[in-house]
Amino acid sequence: MADTTKVPEVREITRIERIGAHSHIRGLGLDDALEARQVSQGMVGQCKARRAVGLILEMIKDGKIAGRALLLAGRPGTGKTAIAMGLAQALGQDTPFTAMTGSEIFSLDMCKTEALCQAFRKSIGVRIKEETEIIEGEVVEIQIDRPATGTGQKVGKLTLKTTEMETIYDLGTKMIESLTKEKVQAGDIITIDKATGKISKLGRSFTRARDYDAMGAQTKFVQCPEGELQKRKEVVHTVTLHEIDVINSRTQGFLALFSGDTGEIKSEVREQINAKVAEWREEGKAEIVPGVLFVDEVHMLDIECFSYLNRALESDMAPVLIMATNRGITRIRGTNYQSPHGMPIDLLDRLIIVHTQPYDEKETKQILRIRCEEEDVEICDDALTVLTRIGMETSLRYAIQLITTANLVSRKRKATEVNMDDIKRVYSLFLDESRSSQFLKEYQEEFMFNEMASNDNDSVEPANENDNMETV
Numbered sequence: 001m002a003d004t005t006k007v008p009e010v011r012e013i014t015r016i017e018r019i020g021a022h023s024h025i026r027g028l029g030l031d032d033a034l035e036a037r038q039v040s041q042g043m044v045g046q047c048k049a050r051r052a053v054g055l056i057l058e059m060i061k062d063g064k065i066a067g068r069a070l071l072l073a074g075r076p077g078t079g080k081t082a083i084a085m086g087l088a089q090a091l092g093q094d095t096p097f098t099a100m101t102g103s104e105i106f107s108l109d110m111c112k113t114e115a116l117c118q119a120f121r122k123s124i125g126v127r128i129k130e131e132t133e134i135i136e137g138e139v140v141e142i143q144i145d146r147p148a149t150g151t152g153q154k155v156g157k158l159t160l161k162t163t164e165m166e167t168i169y170d171l172g173t174k175m176i177e178s179l180t181k182e183k184v185q186a187g188d189i190i191t192i193d194k195a196t197g198k199i200s201k202l203g204r205s206f207t208r209a210r211d212y213d214a215m216g217a218q219t220k221f222v223q224c225p226e227g228e229l230q231k232r233k234e235v236v237h238t239v240t241l242h243e244i245d246v247i248n249s250r251t252q253g254f255l256a257l258f259s260g261d262t263g264e265i266k267s268e269v270r271e272q273i274n275a276k277v278a279e280w281r282e283e284g285k286a287e288i289v290p291g292v293l294f295v296d297e298v299h300m301l302d303i304e305c306f307s308y309l310n311r312a313l314e315s316d317m318a319p320v321l322i323m324a325t326n327r328g329i330t331r332i333r334g335t336n337y338q339s340p341h342g343m344p345i346d347l348l349d350r351l352i353i354v355h356t357q358p359y360d361e362k363e364t365k366q367i368l369r370i371r372c373e374e375e376d377v378e379i380c381d382d383a384l385t386v387l388t389r390i391g392m393e394t395s396l397r398y399a400i401q402l403i404t405t406a407n408l409v410s411r412k413r414k415a416t417e418v419n420m421d422d423i424k425r426v427y428s429l430f431l432d433e434s435r436s437s438q439f440l441k442e443y444q445e446e447f448m449f450n451e452m453a454s455n456d457n458d459s460v461e462p463a464n465e466n467d468n469m470e471t472v
């Protein structure tokens with residue numbers, strides 16, 4: 001006899017995320033004692049910085065301390081942005097994490113400090129607790145009376161029970177409609193939200209388990225509820241202060257939340273909202289969930305923004321601020337003064353600073369291996385060794401870029417694995433920064449506007465504008 005068991009339909013889940021620079025990072029890779037594991041959750045090495053950020057994570061989960069700031073400083077490509085992304089993953093869905101780049105604030109059509117203020121308020125969540133009344137019980141009987149004429153209002157009765165009581169409710173047209181829509185029958189356990197009238201089906205009662213054959217395997221069986229039919233249920237919503245601001249700002253209205261076109265928000269609105277939130281907190285209706293504001297490339301901020309940050313960090317509604325920079329001693333934007341990391345000393349004084357270190361050969365190899373897995377690229381061992389050498393001599397980023405291109409080359413020759421020749425080929429096709437500068441030096445006369453040949457002294461920007469850690 002032919003086998004008639006039905007195979008459940010398997011739906012292929014297509015991956016909608018694209019592979020980005022940090023998509024291999026799934027968290028900070030710390031153990032219970034907050035020590036960084038050498039390789040975990042896509043993170044490799046950089047243990048000190050990861051541990052430091054792990055402590056910050058604990059602080060945030062605790063929720064008590066406001067306005068602390070951490071600066072990740074280190075050479076380009078040492079994983080500063082990666083660590084911040086790891087933190088975002090470790091925080092989970094319910095804690096706000098806002099990421100922005102220092103230069104972003106100059107391209108918005110609002111003033112710089114307003115943009116920063118919005119970023120701060122996007123990073124503070126408000127957890128609002130709401131109590132709703134529901135009716136929960138097992139359906140004993142639904143009785144619907146159709147008018148004899150065929151038209152007009154339908155009326156009916158619904159009998160619900162718990163293990164202790166049974167009550168008959170009168171039904172209006174709307175309720176009848178939703179009961180029919182949800183296909184509610186006798187023996188179902190349902191809840192009805194008293195405020196909205198929404199009906200949800202929880203499952204079938206266990207007492208009806210003998211109907212199993214008629215129901216099929218998908219049916220979920222639940223116990224008949226105990227106690228009273230009417231219950232109070234607590235629902236928790238988390239919104240950010242910024243969202244509350246936008247909804248209450250009369251000029252834009254809540255639709256601005258979707259378009260992102262929020263414009264400037266009046267300070268009176270914010271004051272009122274702060275007062276309201278404080279009131280909710282006192283009444284125990286709401287809780288503050290401090291999140292994280294991550295400002296990458298923080299040296300791009302100017303002196304006005306830095307002074308705003310000084311002040312904003314002192315407010316008790318401030319989130320934890322994490323900043324990253326790869327600059328050494330350089331000019332503070334908007335002034336002619338030089339300062340470490342291009343940030344004013346009085347702000348640096350409010351920060352704790354963590355340095356990221358360049359990777360050694362073993363770590364570089366491990367990161368490259370993880371990236372190959374992330375991009376679904378098979379690579380043979382000696383090719384990976386060569387790629388690691390390239391990564392050590394040029395930069396980690398350059399080596400990461402070569403993975404995709406080498407994979408294309410290997411596919412061209414219909415191989416399934418990237419070998420050493422593929423790596424050599426892309427290495428000769430695509431220059432890294434140092435070979436490209438070497439090339440420029442050799443052939444400078446053939447390029448336009450070349451300054452090395454003409455006058456060295458009349459450059460427009462101060463010479464140190466683009467200094468980074470490596471040159472200091």
Ligand SMILES: Nc1ncnc2c1ncn2[C@@H]1O[C@H](COP(=O)(O)OP(=O)(O)OP(=O)(O)O)[C@@H](O)[C@H]1O
Pocket residue numbers: 021022023025042043044045046074075076077078079080081082083325326367396397400
């Ligand atoms: N410890 C690590 N574990 C895994 N991947 C890493 C690690 N460090 C860096 N990477 C990866 O290496 C690449 C470069 O790192 P990242 O962008 O974080 O550098 P950065 O310190 O932010 O540099 P920059 O100062 O130029 O912004 C990224 O693709 C990142 O995901």
Ligand SMILES: [Mg+2]
Pocket residue numbers: 080081082296324
């Ligand atoms: Mg970065």
